[in-house]
Amino acid sequence: MTADLLTADSLAAGYGPVPVLHGVDLRVPAGTIAAVIGANGAGKTTLLRTLSGMLRPTAGRILLDGQDLRGTPVEQLVRRGVAHVPEGRGVIGELTVEENLRLGALWRRDRRDAARALDEVYQLFAPLASRRRHLGHQLSGGERQMLALGRALVGRPRLLLLDEPSLGLAPRVVAQTMALLRRLRDDTGLTVLLVEQNVRSALAVADQGIVMSLGRVVLAAPAERLRDDADLRHAYLGF
Amino acid sequence: MSATRASAPPHQHRAVDLVRPGRPVPTLIRHLAVAAGAALVVLLVSYQLDSYRNFQLATVAAYLCATAGLTILTGLCGQLSLGHGALMATGAYTVALCQSAFFDRGVTSGSVLLLSLVAAVAVTVTVGLVVGVAAARLRGPYLAGLTLAVAVVVPALTVTFDGVFNGEQGLAVPLAPAPQGLGVYFPHERWQLWVAAGATLLCLVVLANLVRSRYGRLFRAVRDDEVAARLAGIHVARTQVIAFVVSAAGAGLGGALLAVLAQSVSPGAFGLTLSLFLLMAVVIGGLGRLAGAVWGAFLLVALPDLTHSLTNLFTLSPAAAQRLEGNLPLAIFGATLIVVMIAAPGGVQGLLSRLTRALRARWPAGRS
């Protein structure tokens, strides 16, 4: 394994006076997929929001490729190679598919590569190519998923933060998404941190499983151990 | 004043109980007692002040009716009205027309003023009902826009129908002198203060009781969450219309009193600026607190006076002095409104409450 792309050291964060995260430590090696799993209210989404700078940490630090992200505004993070696909996927319903995708690459200086990335996304997600002029809110759930992922990918990120990609999707679409993540990891060396309630499908693709409970990381283990060790699964995941 | 007690926040209850153990005094009795005390104070003060100060205090009382009404609407019920200047104009013109009608028919007794004031409130309530019914269907910027249109258009109507309202010149308000029984040399301004303060205290007692009543709770419920209020079975539109009508009554009385004090009415006095002044007074005093309305009314009278003395400190050409005098209060009002909204949305009364709370926290034995 190579060096860690993302590191969080005793990270704490919360909303106003309500603390949610208490000293979260995690490391995600470059070119791997890490799945953050846990019950409702465990702080998974808060963790992602803190990592992408939407929420200011009250303590601890976040390192991206060894560089401290403290003080980096949210708008700058995408330029550092971090793409965050928020919960509910954040497709802008009032914009067309094409506009949504272009938005993902607007910050890029290399216009030629941005155009190339756009083409690649249309090849990757053929249904999007036929619906370029449709508005975001006219898309089906699966198409929105593709659009959100595609929009993140046109920025050619190093690190992809995914919040509940399986939410509200048919099992077949979930399986396709997970397979795609694995392919991206293998082909382009993309690093992924995904938050999931759907433990089985998340652990099926992940290299590392990070179990959260009540705002703390209670276990970080290789995904196959969590998958195969029944005792561990019973203890932490309840099935 | 009576209003201070009406807006006592819930956290004071414990302290009140310490001071006055046993059964609580009924709200109405308490408000009446406070009003009687305030009336006594005004009576005493009216003999201490010169006639100009008496007149100013009477103006404060007139504004207080309007700011208290607007406090109910904006602070308590969450509806913004920029049209209260126009509602004041309605009250003022009604009083002028009524008084003229009475005097033209040779009825010059002082008691007809009471009839005219009642008529002014009645007419304003009717106008308020029309605007309120329209307003109850509107939210946020739409409501503000509609009432802004009312504020801009209504003064212009006096010119459109100048047969009745006599255009820019306006109307005179004939008044009976102070009753003979008070003596021949009784100053007219003191009598004006008595009339204005009496009417205002009555208005405040009614409003303070309303705040503490079922309706006060309905208003707050609608302000805080319309959807939740509706789900709880509150008829939101009706509640909003009631709030609008109540506040229109306050504005109508306030406008009528202003007309009585100035003994004339003209459209220039009731432009958009007056509506904005009222809003500013309510915001700076503290939205949602009747005591804030008192602060606001004082400010409306005191600030132009202060800027007047301020401009007198400099030697200016007459033209420049006139420009400055007319506009400096407006500029200060506007700037204050912005600063207060950004820095202290609770207004003066909010700051005071915070201060007293902090003090009480330091000395827990302190009386309320």
Add this chain to the structure above:
Amino acid sequence: MDRFLFLTLDGLSRGAVYAAFALALVLIWRAGRIVNFAQGAMAVAAAYVAYSVTAATGSYWLGFGAALLAGLLLGAVVDIAVMRLVDHRSPLNPVIVALGLVLLIQAVLGMLYGNEYRPAQAPFSRTALAVGGTAVLSPYDLFVFAAVGVVGAALVWIFTRTAIGLRMRAAAFAPEVSRLLGVNVGGMLTLGWALASGVGALAAMLVIPTELGLHPHAMDLVFVSAFTAAVLGGLDSPPGAVVGGLGVGLLLSYVSGYAGGDLIPLAVLALLLTVLLLRPGGLFAPVTARRV
């Protein structure tokens, strides 16, 4: 019939200005969910800048350019120095702050220039040209159409064809997602304020010579008319604002032509009341869901 034609064309010219001003209101409403009640006062301030520059240089066009520039700058300043600091959780707050700005701006203008009407110069003749014996349009009317047309087309181009326009729309629709995609949302909002205020300044420059003249309150009734136009078209819709503006212009022209100019304020109020009671979402509003 001639009179009807004349009033129609005059109404369209007047309506073009209302359309521009309504468009400015819609721009800010879409960008930040604020109806900028200070728009009229800000536009008058820009017109006073034009007055000073023209008085100093003797050139109308230098003054015209200065007004547009002043409008842009004032919009940006108002957003950065005031609106950004306001707590937007209650929709009342920005409205109240905008009204404070109205008081402040009008008072400062009154202090600097005095509260009297100053004659405003029109760059072209305002006497209508006759076509076949019928008075139709004045050169000034043609200038108004051209100016509003150019600005409207420029706005359409900016918002639909340029990257900055895409950013502005995205920032307005989904601020949080836009930030994640690297869009400077605050900057886009400031840009929106600047553009809107610039358009407002243009409208003031076009309308003031046709009214009584330059005065701190010169735009009060224009603001109410333009607000009516914006509501008529639905606050969210730029094409609606244009249609609404032309409609209000026509109505007011007919009212003043056939019933008397005194009735214009009453007609505006009646129209606004009617629209708000019958179709509060505007003529082009989509059907909205019940909230309970």
